[in-house]
Amino acid sequence: MPELILDKVSKIYPGGVQAVYDFDIEVEHGEFVVLVGPSGCGKSTVLRMIAGLEGITEGDMILSGDRINDVAPADRDISMVFQNYALYGHMSVYQNMGFSQIIKHESDDVIHEKVMNAAEIVELKKELNRYPRNLSGGQRQRVALGRSIVSLANVILMDEPLSNLDAKLRGQARRELTKLHRQLGNTFIYVTHDQTEAMTMASRIVVMDNGRVQQIDTPRNVYHWPENIFVGGFIGTPPMNFFSGQIIDGRFGAPGMDMAVPEALLKIIGAHADNNIILGVRAECFSLEPNGAAEMLQAEVTNNEFLGDHSLVHLKIGDYVYVASLKDNLADSVGETINLYIDMDRVHFFDPESEKRIRLEGGR
């Protein structure tokens, strides 16, 4: 049985603003679910509803088999790590971590054991007597994590816990969180607007936009099989390139492009073939050499970002600029027109009306 079920959960704020529409998900125990989306997409609201900090307007929320719509935060089997850590400034690290147990009037021995155990996990044993104001950002974040661990909640919620850390520390913290998740085996539900965090840590990603779920799937599938244009454009750096055009006689035509579409894809496209259509191409589907179902096109190099093992090459095709990720450094070719290939086996077509990826019924 899933540990946490959100069944058509909606949130309408007083005043009529709807933040979340019909949110559905079933989370198994031990999953690491990451809610990702641009700011204002409703991901934090979902998290806060799970925590019980926001009421649920419609729908049901079920945790470990019990409906928890109206259960107080403290009585839900959850804990939460906040973006600004929300540490109690007047308490030592030890007291911060043990607060949930102190409140429950646990015996000192029990509190001590739990806090020491958590401190061991988050490597804060030496800092237990210090105060939050004397800790670094990374340490504060670990105190907040430690606090969650002490509460022994089955579900740990995290609201952008890494966004106050600098880039270097963030990478390290990501690895530590993944390790911690493996070690604890709890269910993690994590909110971020940073897709790198989502891709690197999640066992499943929930992509949200405008209060609606766009896609729920593994990072791999979200990346390779985006459900719609939004997901394709939001997940992946650089984002997916989109070409607006038409399919005529089995060939995709757009300004500056005329390419044969593989049979298999044509079959999927089916009825959409006569209408306008949008082609989605990941940056790494471009290459200078033909491979796979390669189709050639010409493009003007407008910029080249050298990143060491690869380069992000900005290409002007038709009137628009697209980004390709190429092994080659084209710094010397800026301003020139080059021939390049698109691997048509790895592209997707989207319906310009619904913005959804065109797929076979029941197929991928």
Place this chain on the structure above:
Amino acid sequence: MERQSRSEVVFKVFAVGLVVIFSLMAFYPVFYSFSASISGKAAYETGQVILLPKDVTFQVYKLIYQDKGLWISFVNTLFYTLFGTAWSMFVSVTGAYALSRQRLLFRRQLNFLVVFTMWFSAGMVPLYLNYINMGVANRWGIIVAFGVQAFNIILLRSFFQAIPKEIEEAALIDGANEFQLLTDIYIPMSKAALATVTLFYATTRWNGYFWARILLTNPMELPLQVYMRILIENYQKMFDDMPINLPYAEDSYIFAVLVCSIIPVLIIYPYIQRHFARGVNLGGVKG
């Protein structure tokens, strides 16, 4: 050290000068009272005491020591200050906390009512009648009736509101109830504001004169300030029965009473004055 521009130096000299002048103005009466209280009769009455005492004698303090009424009023004032401040703080903290809650029913209206008392107050006579009718003209009545000042509630409310919402949410998830939120989170995190407001109340209570004078009729319940005032009004009579050749002037007695009344404040003040300074800055918290 940083180099300062000419105008900065001028400003500093001006500011320091001003502070010195005001400090002297405040200090002089205090010191003069002390000097006058221990100066000899002749020296005082011929106007020789300007700053330093002359012909020092502590006789007058002996007289004060023997004045039972003074000691009773002293204890009364301590009582009013201690219990009055405790009561005021209790009401203010719980009130401010409630008013700081977003989910409080009729929050806006209640806030308005509190603030309203800062803008308008009834006249003296209605207030007096009101107090008398409520039966507060006694020891405990004074403590309860003069419980809170709207300004202090607003100050505390603003401070509570400035504490990040996430802290409260974290505590809620940790299992704190509303009461624990207040006692374990909000109060300890607002120490500076609480110290300031406590101080405001304590000084008001210590110096409380007007209503105590008007409402209290039982001489055993009078606070120090009222007792002193009565002394000043009547001390001439007291000296009528005394020998003429006292070593101190009659005025010295009053000065000595004054000194006695400020000694406790002088002792405590250095320890708490930093909170006072901080309290002035608290106004900067969004209101």
